[in-house]
Amino acid sequence: MTKSGEEQELKERLRLIESMIAEGRRSHERWGWVYVLWGVANCTAIIWTALAHFPYAWPITMITAAVLTAVLAVRKTAHRPSTTLGRAVSSIWITLGVSMMLLFPALGISGRIDEYIQISVASAMLGMAYAASAILLRWKAQFACALIWWGSSVFACFGKGTPVAVVYLSAIFFCMIVFGVYGMISDWRARKQEAVHA
């Protein structure tokens, strides 16, 4: 083989390494749908409680959303490789989910909570999870959502009545539903681009 032929082959090897490493890292699952699902679940629970005064609206919607998330996540991640980044991000959301599922029913049953504290604590916890995930993924849009959650948390400490509910519902709408749809569109675009490059 000529010197330039050998050089070309070695360069090809280097390109192969780079493309395969990138391919492995790209193999994370897309999660935009989870934000939309939980956004819709939260809105459903709030509206259901406000209109029908049904005491089990929250438990029913939250348990349904949790079961749906678990079933869909297992189906979507089957046969996909695990990455350290993927495990780090999912650990944030799993621990957040477990903490909220334990804390709020316990506070509700014990009666040691009012709606302002509930909104403030929920918003702060969500802000923390969004920010941690945003830092790991270097995702500015998600960090902007964390700021909205933290804003909602602080506002619930000082505000009163309808404005607090409006801010909280707006945070749910923008940080869960709009952000989730944006995430799904970004994933779809990225997949389209990958298909073009493949």
Next chain:
Amino acid sequence: MPELPELNPVIHGKLRLALLSLLSGIEEAEFTWLRAKTGSTDGNLGAQLLKLEEAGYVAVEKKFVQRKPQTLYRMTEAGREALTEYVQALRQLLGGAIGS
């Protein structure tokens, strides 16, 4: 003049190099996923993975998930070191030709 490094023959094979590179970016992967990503046949993929396993570059774990057999592969520390050395050797051999 410094001596040019030799390329590790176990890694130099295209499919084996692709497999090690793929595994370097993840924790572990199923046989079927590796097959899909490399586009190779079951027989060839199995043979190349066996070579990497014999060299101590990948570790294999076989288990049953919902009664279905699952074979998981992950890169070992020796594999990571070998790939790093291989890339360094490649860069040294290519010298100034990288990026041209």
